[in-house]
Amino acid sequence: MHTSPAVVVDEHAHDNPALLHHFSDERQQKNAASLGMWIFLATEVMFFGGMFCAYLVYRHWYFGDFSAASQTIAILPGAINTAILICSSLTVVLAVRAAQLNRRSQLVFWLLSTIVLGLVFLGIKGYEYHDKFVEHHVPGLNFSFVEALPGHVGAMANPHHAEIFFSLYFALTGMHALHMIIGVGLFSFLAFEAWRGRYTSNYYTPVENSGLYWHFVDIIWIYLFPLIYLIDRHK
Amino acid sequence: MANHATTQHPTEHISTVGSSVTIWLILLMCTGLTAWVAFIDLGPLNTVVALGIATFKATLVVLFFMHVKYTNEKLTPLVIVSALFFLGLLLSLSMADFATRLWH
């Protein structure tokens, strides 16, 4: 087992107004905040994981019907949204870099860019949901599904199983969208504080940790894209 | 852009614009690749390839965008691996039931 004392006392540490009293120095505070955020992301992995488990089970049981349901969802908005989120992760990285280099206006710019990209994502998502509503693919709301079973001539997909797919679709993408909304709110707060000059190369922990959250939400979508939009497309 | 240290945190890595844009381009290309491969019949391998590319993308985001490659902190990779391990337990032991229900 490692034996490592947790603290080195720094006499000048208390010059930094961001240092909280119960920490010995800024390094300890930053490391604590960072570890806290990573552990929170671990909880989010398990939270989404429960839904992925449900998806895995039913995809295993009802692959054909899932495939039929997936193919009624247009790929292009999904692919564009994936690209948008990847771009937003880049803007986050550039924002953190700007903070580290003490460039306030650049930091604000990249934070705002991230917000804009997030909002565009949500807008496209809303458009996709509207499509599903119009096609009567929303469970519990006049659900009706009459599609052929891909790859099986003459066979129809089971509408009940398709309804399960769409239940998972809304649960997964809805929960993801909720996390995006929270992220947009978080970054709005950050942009405001950054504009007021709160984040410098001496203290940019909130930017960095919010960035971790944003990247995590991006990673969830990276998995959702193939799982939702690309089931058995070659049929 | 040089990777010079910040004033207060001598070991803190600062991403270069070049490396960030490179990763970004790779991620975009992989997205396109995923969509393209989906239309090619690889049988059961379609799922494997799709999830494999997704995992590769996620790994790039974690290592480079989330700075895990550059941190001295050994605890961070441990937290990530632990979360994935326990998620794996949930998925695999559940499937031990769902995949073996012979009457289904």
Next chain:
Amino acid sequence: MATEAVVEQGERETYLNAVYGLKSWLLTTDHKRIALLYLISITFFFFIGGFFALLIRLELLTPGGDLVTADTYNKLFTMHGQIMVFFFLIPSIPAVLGNFLIPMMIGAKDLAFPRINLLSWYLYVAAGLLMMYTILAGGVDTGWTFYTPLSTEFLTTNVATSAISIFIAGFSSIFTGLNFIVTIHRMRAPGMTWNRLPLFVWAHYATSLIQILGTPVLAISLTLVALERLLHLGIFNPALGGDPLLFQHLFWFYSHPAVYIMILPGMGVVSEVVCCFSRKRIFGYKAMALALLGIAVVGFLVWAHHMFVAGISLYAALIFSLLSYFVAVPSAIKVFNWTATMYKGSIRYDTPMLYAFGFIGLFTIGGLTGLFLASLGIDVHVTDTYFVVAHFHYIMVGGMVMAYLGGMHFYWPKISGRMYPEAWGKLAALLVFVGFNLTFFPQFILGYMGMPRRYHAYPPEFQILNVLSTAGASILAIGYLLPMVYFLWSMRYGKPAPANPWGAAGLEWQTPSPPPTFNFDEQPVVTWDAYNYDEIPEPEEVPVAH
């Protein structure tokens, strides 16, 4: 309105008198004050959960369903379970003793995130208010297990509000766990290495791992139930080809490890108490620490043993049965090591030690009966009977609650600065032990004879054992009420406690009783191992309250 304390000449400033006023308590970030806020709220819920237990036991005095209707009875055991599990047991030791002691035990001024600590308490309170609303609005009758499709389709009671309430309580638990893990990693004083940590800290670290990794799955299970109920999604709906067992898998993935959340902190307390009152260091420190981690990890591998007769495949049942046997091993190691610690020790029979003895014996019985349940053949016979009820009460009440009471007595001098009356302490411990066994041992027999659980009426041949059980519950209730009375009494009339009345090892005993707000005047530097009882003199005379 917060006012600065007027510290009279000679009166030392402590965390209790540093600032006065309601706002200073409700907006505190001092981990010790937050611990007391939790103490008050979980005690309140203990009464509510206990009240439902009282009604259950009254109904079961007679074979017929004559006190309440079947539907009402369903609500009683549901509310008893939900409140005791989520609003009493899961927070109990971690939120009260863990919050109070962990920073002190590691030589820190506070937890890593004091404001998140306060947020945890407010989430708990919000969840509690929503649960009280649920109760007043007519209660829930799904069983604490929320099984679908009953919870998603068929009931008109307040399923959604109770699910949301528990969801919020779950986040209180997650944030506490997150706080503890970061604190233990990052806030240890110089020299406080992992190998020198008190086992109480190790126990909370293991518990926090479970809280972090398990509770989110409960959160998503409850979310999906609420969505299915409110928006008619169809994930668990058999009519659509959905599987109710999917809910059970997701639910028990958390709820089995949850029972380890409800025992590991107790094991931590027992280690501290046993060492102090045997005046010996723990036998097998590394094995004890690894056993705690082992229980936490292996505890995640066994959840479907709650589903043996629910319809899982035989193959899965065999796997989970085998894994469930494994989880007993680290628990057994702990019981052996506590015993070995006591061997040739200098035993004192103070109240905390009596509770520790009770824990070790009753936990062993509960654990062994768990092995019976892990065996598929026996489980088919006794599942959903009182055998299971007795098994888990032996561990949760005979184990965890006794550890909680033992810990409260052990640390009361540190928390309040007063000694409780030792004679009354011993009497209460005896009443709890006798009352507990009289309540729950007959239930093993009842279950084995076939009395189902969750029934408000039963065949007449089961009555005598039920009467014994209810009689035991009355004695148990008195045993629980006594400490509440004499702890309150001691706050005014108890003898002032010295810093270390028990002569115990640990940094927490090197602060005054009660401690100052920031725990230590100077950050300690640790150069000794945990449980260094060979260096600590016995207390000359343990102060007794008059």
